[in-house]
Ligand SMILES: Nc1nc2c(ncn2[C@@H]2O[C@H](COP(=O)(O)OP(=O)(O)O)[C@@H](O)[C@H]2O)c(=O)[nH]1
């Protein structure tokens with residue numbers, strides 16, 4: 001039926017809601033991997049080969065196989081539904097690129113903080129950053145082989161997170177797993193904004 005309601009709905013789907021999500025975490029935590037695993041478009045990356053000069057700065061302990069480093073950011077897109085599209089922006093992992101964060105954070109609905117339990121302290125800065133700015137985030141523990149497994153609650157305590165902040169275990173290489181992480185961020189951000197819309201009790 002050409003003029004039926006279903007046609008209208010299909011037309012409406014052409015303009016989906018687009019949301020911006022940041023993907024943060026320490027160097028080698030899996031940001032580029034996660035964006036690449038879920039993105040429907042070829043992820044835009046600005047990677048530079050680690051140079052000898054960069055070696056003393058970019059610690060490779062625990063990420064022995066890592067050969068490139070993201071100097072600007074990862075960018076990707078995923079449609080969670082036909083009317084809901086996420087744009088993913090991977091934040092640069094090294095502290096010396098922090099000047100890019102404030103611009104990246106503009107208009108972000110929420111964030112993923114990728115954590116590697118072998119180097120948990122590497123994500124403290126990202127957690128602090130989003131807490132300070134009131135940007136909702138989910139902590140996604142990237143379960144590398146060879147890393148000890150900890151329950152989500154243990155990670156929550158170690159990071160001293162608010163009870164409402166989701167902590168999920170993931171495999172950044174796995175599309176479905178990475179998608180679950182993103183759904184967690186969106187749901188968490190929606191819960192927070194719904195809470196803020198509640199009229200104040202009189
Ligand atoms: N075993 C394992 N390796 C991973 C996983 N996620 C990322 N890696 C690898 O760890 C290294 C660092 O990941 P990358 O995404 O570049 O980290 P980034 O610095 O946060 O962007 C790469 O060699 C990845 O292939 C994972 O879930 N399991």
Ligand SMILES: [Mg+2]
Pocket residue numbers: 031032033069070074090
């Ligand atoms: Mg990267």
